[in-house]
Amino acid sequence: MTISQEGSQVEEWLELANGCLCCSIKDTGVAAIESLITRRGTFDYIMLETSGLADPGNLAPLFWVDDGLGSSIYLDGIVTLVDAKNILLNLDEPAAPENIVAQEPSHKGPHLTTAHLQISHADVVIINKCDVVDHEQLEKVRARVKSINGLAKIHETRFGEIPQLEGVLLDLHAYDRVEVGEVESKGHSHLDPNISTLTIQVPLLHPNQRDRLETWLRALLWESVLPSTTEEDGEQGFTIHRVKGQIAVSDGSSILIQGVRDVFEMIDQGVEGRGSEGVEQREGKIVLIGKGLVGLPFQENLLGSLG
Numbered sequence: 001m002t003i004s005q006e007g008s009q010v011e012e013w014l015e016l017a018n019g020c021l022c023c024s025i026k027d028t029g030v031a032a033i034e035s036l037i038t039r040r041g042t043f044d045y046i047m048l049e050t051s052g053l054a055d056p057g058n059l060a061p062l063f064w065v066d067d068g069l070g071s072s073i074y075l076d077g078i079v080t081l082v083d084a085k086n087i088l089l090n091l092d093e094p095a096a097p098e099n100i101v102a103q104e105p106s107h108k109g110p111h112l113t114t115a116h117l118q119i120s121h122a123d124v125v126i127i128n129k130c131d132v133v134d135h136e137q138l139e140k141v142r143a144r145v146k147s148i149n150g151l152a153k154i155h156e157t158r159f160g161e162i163p164q165l166e167g168v169l170l171d172l173h174a175y176d177r178v179e180v181g182e183v184e185s186k187g188h189s190h191l192d193p194n195i196s197t198l199t200i201q202v203p204l205l206h207p208n209q210r211d212r213l214e215t216w217l218r219a220l221l222w223e224s225v226l227p228s229t230t231e232e233d234g235e236q237g238f239t240i241h242r243v244k245g246q247i248a249v250s251d252g253s254s255i256l257i258q259g260v261r262d263v264f265e266m267i268d269q270g271v272e273g274r275g276s277e278g279v280e281q282r283e284g285k286i287v288l289i290g291k292g293l294v295g296l297p298f299q300e301n302l303l304g305s306l307g
């Protein structure tokens with residue numbers, strides 16, 4: 001690890017059980033960083049730069065630590081840097097077999113590239129090298145990124161220059177806040193054949209429907225099925241990478257939903273949490289980002305499951 005402090009950089013060793021952060025068991029990575037903090041004092045931020053082939057969906061759950069475990073670190077967000085000149089090629093033509101991500105055999109559809117995974121899990125996408133592409137190409141890149149991940153904030157840069165760190169790369173709070181408001185509920189493009197973003201409208205929830213919503217999410221995220229569908233429909237072959245939601249409850253409270261792969265959390269906000277954006281919410285939204293979502297009746301299925 002390289003630690004930067006007031007301009008100087010120090011190397012520190014971080015010992016992991018089996019060499020690779022995302023292959024270590026859940027607590028090893030967190031424990032190693034915590035022991036580093038104990039030895040070297042508090043850090044302002046920890047930036048973990050993965051290898052170019054890393055799957056953020058494997059890493060995020062390691063650092064998304066339960067509040068109850070009392071860890072001093074938390075997952076702030078995932079930033080993906082996109083090369084404007086090459087990204088469309090990367091997404092369309094997985095040139096080398098090592099760039100094709102292994103998938104469970106049951107999963108239908110084309111193979112995902114690492115680029116798909118890195119964009120679909122991102123909370124922020126930096127589209128860099130904007131100076132080497134023309135307006136039309138940049139427009140295509142932007143549209144493709146948005147179609148894969150409608151939740152991520154997109155910044156366009158030259159030589160990676162961003163106006164400020166806070167709120168752009170740091171202090172994102174992507175896992176403890178939910179901002180699904182800006183995602184268009186209609187007219188999603190499905191420019192990418194693999195991954196898309198889907199928005200589901202959730203009617204004002206009665207408090208006793210909370211458990212049903214949780215059961216529905218479990219079926220989606222843990223079993224990759226829409227519940228109560230018939231045997232023939234069983235092989236739906238979708239995978240959800242990221243879920244965020246904001247649900248309005250009829251007692252005046254609200255629920256936030258956060259998930260990455262099969263790890264998810266429903267956070268009860270109480271009455272104060274509602275209308276924090278100045279508007280009284282009458283219905284909620286769940287946004288799903290994943291593979292094979294297009295054409296499946298998520299909206300109808302949720303309404304049916306809520307009863």
Ligand SMILES: Nc1nc2c(ncn2[C@@H]2O[C@H](COP(=O)(O)OP(=O)(O)OP(=O)(O)O)[C@@H](O)[C@H]2O)c(=O)[nH]1
Pocket residue numbers: 052128129130131132157158159160
């Ligand atoms: N024209 C232009 N060149 C850039 C920009 N950003 C980086 N470069 C140049 O691109 C070359 C390759 O750099 P990168 O593509 O950033 O390489 P990298 O991703 O850091 O490489 P790895 O981390 O090893 O994968 C360098 O010569 C950079 O100066 C940019 O926005 N515009």
